[in-house]
Amino acid sequence: MLPGIGLFGTGDIVRALVPYLRVKGFRVEAVWGRTLEAAENVATELNIPFHTNKIDDVLLRKDVDLVFIICQPDLHAQIAVKALGIGKHVLCDRPAGLCQLEVLKMVHAAQYYPSLISVISHGLRFLPAFVHMKSHIAAGYVGTVNVCDIRVQCGSMIGTQFDWMCSHLMGGGILTMLGSHIIDVVSWVTGQRATRVHGIMRTFTKSTEKINGIRWIDSDDFNSFQMILDRGACVTATLNSHIPGEFIQELVVCGSQGRLVVRGSKLYGQKNDVNSKEELLLAGDEDIAQVSGSNSNNGARINSLLPAPYLQGLFRMVLALKEAFMGDGEHGWLKEPVSSAATFEDGQYVQAVIDAIRLSSSSRQWEQVTVATDESELNPLMTRLNLPNINMSSLDALSQAPTNQRKVASSHWPFPNNH
Amino acid sequence: MLPGIGLFGTGDIVRALVPYLRVKGFRVEAVWGRTLEAAENVATELNIPFHTNKIDDVLLRKDVDLVFIICQPDLHAQIAVKALGIGKHVLCDRPAGLCQLEVLKMVHAAQYYPSLISVISHGLRFLPAFVHMKSHIAAGYVGTVNVCDIRVQCGSMIGTQFDWMCSHLMGGGILTMLGSHIIDVVSWVTGQRATRVHGIMRTFTKSTEKINGIRWIDSDDFNSFQMILDRGACVTATLNSHIPGEFIQELVVCGSQGRLVVRGSKLYGQKNDVNSKEELLLAGDEDIAQVSGSNSNNGARINSLLPAPYLQGLFRMVLALKEAFMGDGEHGWLKEPVSSAATFEDGQYVQAVIDAIRLSSSSRQWEQVTVATDESELNPLMTRLNLPNINMSSLDALSQAPTNQRKVASSHWPFPNNH
Numbered sequence: 001m002l003p004g005i006g007l008f009g010t011g012d013i014v015r016a017l018v019p020y021l022r023v024k025g026f027r028v029e030a031v032w033g034r035t036l037e038a039a040e041n042v043a044t045e046l047n048i049p050f051h052t053n054k055i056d057d058v059l060l061r062k063d064v065d066l067v068f069i070i071c072q073p074d075l076h077a078q079i080a081v082k083a084l085g086i087g088k089h090v091l092c093d094r095p096a097g098l099c100q101l102e103v104l105k106m107v108h109a110a111q112y113y114p115s116l117i118s119v120i121s122h123g124l125r126f127l128p129a130f131v132h133m134k135s136h137i138a139a140g141y142v143g144t145v146n147v148c149d150i151r152v153q154c155g156s157m158i159g160t161q162f163d164w165m166c167s168h169l170m171g172g173g174i175l176t177m178l179g180s181h182i183i184d185v186v187s188w189v190t191g192q193r194a195t196r197v198h199g200i201m202r203t204f205t206k207s208t209e210k211i212n213g214i215r216w217i218d219s220d221d222f223n224s225f226q227m228i229l230d231r232g233a234c235v236t237a238t239l240n241s242h243i244p245g246e247f248i249q250e251l252v253v254c255g256s257q258g259r260l261v262v263r264g265s266k267l268y269g270q271k272n273d274v275n276s277k278e279e280l281l282l283a284g285d286e287d288i289a290q291v292s293g294s295n296s297n298n299g300a301r302i303n304s305l306l307p308a309p310y311l312q313g314l315f316r317m318v319l320a321l322k323e324a325f326m327g328d329g330e331h332g333w334l335k336e337p338v339s340s341a342a343t344f345e346d347g348q349y350v351q352a353v354i355d356a357i358r359l360s361s362s363s364r365q366w367e368q369v370t371v372a373t374d375e376s377e378l379n380p381l382m383t384r385l386n387l388p389n390i391n392m393s394s395l396d397a398l399s400q401a402p403t404n405q406r407k408v409a410s411s412h413w414p415f416p417n418n419h
Numbered sequence: 420m421l422p423g424i425g426l427f428g429t430g431d432i433v434r435a436l437v438p439y440l441r442v443k444g445f446r447v448e449a450v451w452g453r454t455l456e457a458a459e460n461v462a463t464e465l466n467i468p469f470h471t472n473k474i475d476d477v478l479l480r481k482d483v484d485l486v487f488i489i490c491q492p493d494l495h496a497q498i499a500v501k502a503l504g505i506g507k508h509v510l511c512d513r514p515a516g517l518c519q520l521e522v523l524k525m526v527h528a529a530q531y532y533p534s535l536i537s538v539i540s541h542g543l544r545f546l547p548a549f550v551h552m553k554s555h556i557a558a559g560y561v562g563t564v565n566v567c568d569i570r571v572q573c574g575s576m577i578g579t580q581f582d583w584m585c586s587h588l589m590g591g592g593i594l595t596m597l598g599s600h601i602i603d604v605v606s607w608v609t610g611q612r613a614t615r616v617h618g619i620m621r622t623f624t625k626s627t628e629k630i631n632g633i634r635w636i637d638s639d640d641f642n643s644f645q646m647i648l649d650r651g652a653c654v655t656a657t658l659n660s661h662i663p664g665e666f667i668q669e670l671v672v673c674g675s676q677g678r679l680v681v682r683g684s685k686l687y688g689q690k691n692d693v694n695s696k697e698e699l700l701l702a703g704d705e706d707i708a709q710v711s712g713s714n715s716n717n718g719a720r721i722n723s724l725l726p727a728p729y730l731q732g733l734f735r736m737v738l739a740l741k742e743a744f745m746g747d748g749e750h751g752w753l754k755e756p757v758s759s760a761a762t763f764e765d766g767q768y769v770q771a772v773i774d775a776i777r778l779s780s781s782s783r784q785w786e787q788v789t790v791a792t793d794e795s796e797l798n799p800l801m802t803r804l805n806l807p808n809i810n811m812s813s814l815d816a817l818s819q820a821p822t823n824q825r826k827v828a829s830s831h832w833p834f835p836n837n838h
Contacts, residue, residue: 146621146623146641146661147621147623147641147659147661149570149657149659151568151570153671198617198619198783200617200645200653200655202565202566202653204565204566204675205675222565222566222653224645224653224655226619226643234619234621234641234643236619236643236655236657238568238655238657240566240568240671240673242565242566242673242678243671243673243678244689244691244693244695245689245696245697252572252659252662254659254661254662256623256624259661259662270663270664272663274663276663277664278664364617364784364785365783365784365785366783366784
């Protein structure tokens with residue numbers, strides 16, 4: 001039987017997701033909102049039987065077996081760790097947390113409860129174009145992977161009110177929102193991880209017509225980053241939210257024998273022969289696209305926050321989750337259909353890259369990507385990043401987190417190079 | 420009367436250019452080639468009356484008043500300085516020289532003979548799309564310029580034989596060949612210059628079917644660079660010669676009010692209003708394109724070395740040169756029609772940026788762009804770049820160059836920061 005779902009979050013993604021979950025047979029039992037009013041509005045609009053602004057009230061419900069954490073990133077770690085601790089499956093939105101330390105706590109929780117599903121919503125892994133790109137690369141279509149070139153162009157991701165999306169300290173910005181997906185999918189399709197990175201982050205739009213009070217926007221609206229992967233490939237990505245209009249995403253993988261390109265939801269390829277021409281290898285994801293199309297009347301901001309390829313990928317991921325639960329007889333093969341999903345470990349890697357790109361943008365140097373195994377390794381990085389007290393205080397709220405591991409290891413500086 | 424032209428070079432660009440020069444009324448009097456055989460072949464093919472492999476034999480001819488230096492970059496400075504010294508106008512191909520020190524010598528020569536035309540072949544400045552982009556930016560179409568995003572995708576620039584294009588020490592590579600144009604046109608349309616830069620250069624294809632002997636290709640075939648301009652705009656450029664097929668070039672300028680995009684030879688624009696859509700502001704350069712089309716049977720390599728927008732721009736530049744010489748009555752207004760052309764000073768700036776990007780790629784740091792005024796400032800930079808002795812020896816051949824300025828100023832290390 002499909003599990004009951006508890007939702008954390010009241011944003012546009014929730015509005016797009018709930019109808020699809022119901023079509024696929026899931027029951028949405030409860031919704032949590034930051035304020036009772038927000039929760040009530042969504043519950044009324046989407047006809048969800050229970051709403052609250054208390055986290056535990058959703059987690060402790062017996063009819064909730066699977067939680068979708070689609071709220072502000074500073075709460076992700078707290079909710080995910082708690083949920084796993086009381087035996088709930090977790091799908092957590094990107095970015096997994098505010099910094100690697102938070103995500104490492106989630107990883108430890110997931111390792112402690114291996115029979116529970118714990119995945120990050122990197123839906124591009126389920127988009128057929130990327131699935132086929134991965135298998136083509138594995139089959140040698142491009143030969144040795146040399147270059148990945150990614151370009152994302154979209155309109156502003158800032159809404160009409162000041163919220164966490166406006167604050168990089170709360171996890172907002174184009175790097176965490178879209179860059180996280182890119183970092184994950186590049187690593188997934190190539191089978192390579194970044195060893196060092198370089199980046200520029202900028203906030204060009206610091207205020208808007210609606211947001212011009214005492215609080216300013218400081219989340220990045222432009223990002224250019226470069227990664228050197230562990231087998232030598234170069235990755236360069238440009239994320240630009242100053243291009244209103246159609247959402248454009250192109251990911252090119254060039255190798256010694258040819259190239260593969262995903263444009264939107266379509267896959268193209270060309271071999272390096274003289275007579276070869278670019279060919280369409282896989283057309284878009286139309287049946288899924290129709291469902292997302294039916295939700296496009298939920299406001300223009302959906303397009304920026306979760307454009308078509310992302311929504312299609314997320315919907316495909318929901319299908320995989322359904323398959324996983326339909327086969328829920330023995331624990332052995334429960335997770336099979338979601339085996340390609342991003343684990344919390346993958347989320348930690350992505351977060352480590354994001355942290356290093358942020359650090360690079362302020363240090364103006366290349367930075368090593370350090371995936372930590374022990375929480376004590378990470379404090380120096382946080383110090384260098386000047387991450388705010390808010391992180392630590394929100395972590396303090398994690399009553400289940402083992403506090404004895406949280407020793408400040410300033411003597412570890414400079415932190416050891418994992419690569 | 421139009422001046423007689425002496426050509427330095429025997430490459431594909433020469434083959435594309437000569438017919439167009441003749442159509443416009445120029446006389447091509449002499450051609451120089453690195454070997455007598457190469458010169459003879461081109462002279463026969465293009466029906467040029469005189470050919471030689473001795474530089475002076477072209478420069479000293481009385482029927483040559485204008486020289487086109489379109490040969491290997493390590494000879495540019497030598498030929499340009501000599502030509503100006505004996506009263507000839509100069510159009511020099513990009514890159515202006517091998518390093519900033521060489522180009523500074525050219526600048527000093529140009530300053531010494533101000534009545535002579537001395538320009539770099541940055542033809543994009545004459546392409547209508549960029550002319551209109553510049554005037555739209557000046558008129559406030561995009562508001563404050565925040566981001567320039569450039570992407571160039573083309574096939575391999577390496578021919579069937581080992582030549583200077585295969586060697587970064589001889590001036591080959593995608594950064595000098597195409598990046599130089601991009602650096603120049605970004606600065607020209609925005610009116611801003613780079614203060615610091617960062618770059619990755621890679622050579623993924625080190626040998627080909629034809630080039631696999633004792634000499635390997637070491638010129639860059641992939642380049643990603645970032646620039647911070649002097650009024651704060653971010654520039655990110657990706658130059659990738661691993662994309663066989665159609666030449667793709669896109670230059671996006673995003674500002675606070677809207678954006679402008681040149682794709683190929685077309686200009687598009689969109690204001691940041693909610694209801695605004697991207698509009699075609701200027702269609703391509705068709706009449707010129709037809710001429711370039713008539714030369715497309717000269718081999719596939721033309722497309723990589725001088726793709727349509729570049730050839731169109733170069734032809735427009737030839738038209739401007741013609742206008743300049745048609746009005747050659749008084750020195751006062753001789754240069755008017757080429758006043759928007761890139762001067763040798765502009766070429767020095769571009770070379771300074773290229774040098775800094777190269778340095779950044781090996782130092783893995785951001786590097787200041789230092790435009791020197793005195794030759795003694797530049798030796799430390801060359802030392803850090805490990806530029807080869809070939810530079811200095813080819814400069815030694817410059818009999819006219821003032822040798823007393825060439826003091827080694829190792830005490831200047833670290834060199835002063837001009838910004």
